[in-house]
Amino acid sequence: MANRSTRDDIVGVADDLFYRKGFEHTSFADIAELVKISRGNFYHHFKTKDDILDAVIQKRLVDRNAMLERWESEGKTPVERICSFIDILILNGEKIKLYGCPIGTLTSELAKLNHAARENAGRLFMLFRIWLRRQFVALGREADADALAMHLLSQSQGAATLFNAFQDENFVQREVDQMKDWLKAIVAKAPNRIGDKGPLHEPVDG
Amino acid sequence: MANRSTRDDIVGVADDLFYRKGFEHTSFADIAELVKISRGNFYHHFKTKDDILDAVIQKRLVDRNAMLERWESEGKTPVERICSFIDILILNGEKIKLYGCPIGTLTSELAKLNHAARENAGRLFMLFRIWLRRQFVALGREADADALAMHLLSQSQGAATLFNAFQDENFVQREVDQMKDWLKAIVAKAPNRIGDKGPLHEPVDG
DNA sequence: GTCTATACGCGGATAGAC
DNA sequence: GTCTATCCGCGTATAGAC
Numbered sequence: 001m002a003n004r005s006t007r008d009d010i011v012g013v014a015d016d017l018f019y020r021k022g023f024e025h026t027s028f029a030d031i032a033e034l035v036k037i038s039r040g041n042f043y044h045h046f047k048t049k050d051d052i053l054d055a056v057i058q059k060r061l062v063d064r065n066a067m068l069e070r071w072e073s074e075g076k077t078p079v080e081r082i083c084s085f086i087d088i089l090i091l092n093g094e095k096i097k098l099y100g101c102p103i104g105t106l107t108s109e110l111a112k113l114n115h116a117a118r119e120n121a122g123r124l125f126m127l128f129r130i131w132l133r134r135q136f137v138a139l140g141r142e143a144d145a146d147a148l149a150m151h152l153l154s155q156s157q158g159a160a161t162l163f164n165a166f167q168d169e170n171f172v173q174r175e176v177d178q179m180k181d182w183l184k185a186i187v188a189k190a191p192n193r194i195g196d197k198g199p200l201h202e203p204v205d206g
Numbered sequence: 207m208a209n210r211s212t213r214d215d216i217v218g219v220a221d222d223l224f225y226r227k228g229f230e231h232t233s234f235a236d237i238a239e240l241v242k243i244s245r246g247n248f249y250h251h252f253k254t255k256d257d258i259l260d261a262v263i264q265k266r267l268v269d270r271n272a273m274l275e276r277w278e279s280e281g282k283t284p285v286e287r288i289c290s291f292i293d294i295l296i297l298n299g300e301k302i303k304l305y306g307c308p309i310g311t312l313t314s315e316l317a318k319l320n321h322a323a324r325e326n327a328g329r330l331f332m333l334f335r336i337w338l339r340r341q342f343v344a345l346g347r348e349a350d351a352d353a354l355a356m357h358l359l360s361q362s363q364g365a366a367t368l369f370n371a372f373q374d375e376n377f378v379q380r381e382v383d384q385m386k387d388w389l390k391a392i393v394a395k396a397p398n399r400i401g402d403k404g405p406l407h408e409p410v411d412g
Numbered sequence: 413g414t415c416t417a418t419a420c421g422c423g424g425a426t427a428g429a430c
Numbered sequence: 431g432t433c434t435a436t437c438c439g440c441g442t443a444t445a446g447a448c
Contacts, residue, residue: 006431022318024230027423040426041432049424100314107371108306108314112228125371150368150377151384158364162356165313165331171356178357212413233441247414249443 007045009035011055018056019095019102022109050117057120060102064124068131078138079187082152085132086179089159089172097167101160103128128153139187148186155179213251215241217261224262225301225308228315256323263326266308270330274337284344285393288358291338292385295365295378303373307366309334334359345393354392361385 013034017026028049032039046052075081089096099105103124110118132149141148159175162168219240223232234255238245252258281287295302305311309330316324338355347354365381368374 020318021320022230022315024228025319028425029423037431038433039424040434043425044431047425099318104367104371105314105318108311108367109228111370112226112305112311113231114227122371125368147377147380150372150374151381154364154368154377154381155361156364157367158360158362161310161314161363161367162331162360164317165310165328166356168356171353171360174353175357175360234443235441243413244415245442246416246444250413253443255442 006035006037006041010037010042010045010052011059014052015056015059018053018106020099023053023106023115024109024113050115053115053117054120057106057117057124060124061127064103064127068127072131078135079183082132082135082183083180085128085152086156086176086183089156089163089176093163093169093172096160096163096172097169098164100164101157104157104160125153136186141186152179152183155182212241212243212247216243216248216251216258217265220258221262221265224259224312226305229259229312229321230315230319256321259321259323260326263312263323263330266330267333270309270333274333278337284341285389288338288341288389289386291334291358292362292382292389295362295369295382299369299375299378302366302369302378303375304370306370307363310363310366331359342392347392358385358389361388 010031013031014026017030017034021030028039028042031052032042046055071081071084075084103121107118107121107125109115110121129146129149132152133145136145136148155175156179159172163172216237219237220232223236223240227236234245234248237258238248252261277287277290281290309327313324313327313331316327335352335355338358339351342351342354361381362385365378369378
């Protein structure tokens with residue numbers, strides 16, 4: 001394809017607007033205004049609005065996957081990597097405060113619309129779930145790695161939702177701290193693994 | 207007002223549809239069909255769609271408040287009462303699986319629409335926050351009752367979001383069990399109070 | 413209080429010129 | 431590849447008869 005930049009512009013702007021205003025509430029006129037193209041020109045790049053949604057989800061999958069790979073390579077230990085995940089709540093705090101979690105809110109909206117792209121959006125959550133699972137396996141928690149991944153994902157989603165609802169920075173910070181404490185307790189419990197430097201405490205079942 | 211039943215029917219149906227389809231995606235035609243009135247007749251009862259939203263939020267506030275008062279009177283101890291809250295995830299499981307949490311998803315949608323009723327919807331969350339806070343105070347946790355309330359609310363929101371996303375009953379059950387374990391640990395830590403029968407363990411800081 | 417008919421704008425989508 | 435012009439249906443809202 002000769003000129004992909006307009007197409008990419010559309011997807012980029014749509015990604016942002018779908019996040020800030022929601023998929024349904026975002027019109028072609030909204031996107032066109034920011035991309036600075038006419039509405040008619042859209043249809044040269046996408047047949048329908050749903051096609052744009054598909055492209056946005058695809059872009060998010062690629063973007064998030066790249067982020068996870070970055071965390072994977074930058075983090076020296078599974079704990080460090082998982083902390084990168086936990087820290088999104090702080091790093092993207094301003095946006096989450098205003099618009100919630102991009103993945104959680106999109107999934108929720110598509111569920112209510114009973115939209116065909118729902119399954120596709122579900123893969124976004126799955127991406128994080130599998131990545132986190134792998135980190136917990138690396139921490140020696142093969143048996144319940146998936147449950148731990150889901151639990152952490154759940155915590156993060158809850159914190160994002162309430163941050164958006166109450167706009168309380170102190171709350172998010174407390175939740176982040178608690179997640180990290182929880183993670184440390186996991187490490188203390190689990191058998192030692194490669195790249196995991198923490199001292200061993202006796203296991204404490206709670 | 208002579209005949210309130212039509213108005214109440216509208217609000218009841220709108221409440222349900224706003225939950226299942228979202229506020230924006232619900233049209234007057236959708237509501238009219240279920241209430242079995244003509245679209246024109248709407249405007250005898252409500253001037254605008256936003257007015258219906260206000261009435262729905264008001265109804266939810268009343269309904270939820272009644273539910274909390276019921277838990278208050280039925281629960282013999284704060285722990286029992288808080289468990290009633292935790293158990294909504296199971297009791298309303300089928301609906302949450304399909305549509306998420308009615309309060310969380312409405313709040314999130316209104317945030318994206320930047321809707322005037324946003325603040326009003328925020329009172330719904332606040333209702334639960336304050337009620338939970340009171341329970342934790344009754345458990346002797348005056349100092350951090352609000353933080354505990356927010357934490358539990360957060361857990362519940364996260365579980366609802368992921369239940370909706372992954373449709374996994376086992377996950378919700380695990381989260382519910384964990385919340386109750388966490389609650390038990392709180393009780394074990396806190397000084398004994400009226401109506402709290404649990405034996406005292408030594409405090410264990412996490 | 414309920415209805416039918418209708419206005420009006422917006423959003424998605426198409427046709428066709430340049 | 432981008433534009434203008436236009437269609438069409440839907441959704442909110444209004445007018446006015448019964």
